[in-house]
Amino acid sequence: MGATRAGSSRGIHTLLDVYRAVKPSALFSLHHTPPNQGCIIGHSIGPALNKVYANIQSALDQELARTTIADVLRDTLTATAALSQQANEAPLTHKQEPEQP
Numbered sequence: 678m679g680a681t682r683a684g685s686s687r688g689i690h691t692l693l694d695v696y697r698a699v700k701p702s703a704l705f706s707l708h709h710t711p712p713n714q715g716c717i718i719g720h721s722i723g724p725a726l727n728k729v730y731a732n733i734q735s736a737l738d739q740e741l742a743r744t745t746i747a748d749v750l751r752d753t754l755t756a757t758a759a760l761s762q763q764a765n766e767a768p769l770t771h772k773q774e775p776e777q778p
Contacts, residue, residue: 692749693741704737705730 689695707726712719 692744
């Protein structure tokens with residue numbers, strides 16, 4: 678609950694808000710050295726890849742926008758409770774030492 682209250686007071690509610698707040702640069706980008714414009718592939722690779730990268734970024738943004746910080750907290754607590762319950766229900770095992778002849 679503390680995480681969602683703190684997030685809410687700053688206007689951060691979704692993972693997209695978090696991503697935009699901490700993302701240093703584009704997730705995907707072209708190589709820092711431009712391709713050879715004299716090459717049939719190098720001449721056109723930039724726009725083709727930029728379109729792919731834009732589609733990937735859009736899909737990522739949509740998925741992150743659907744997930745709230747409260748969702749992540751709830752799922753984390755649910756998984757933790759399930760693991761704790763499994764640990765409490767697991768039968769105790771005891772390794773027996775082999776008998777000495």
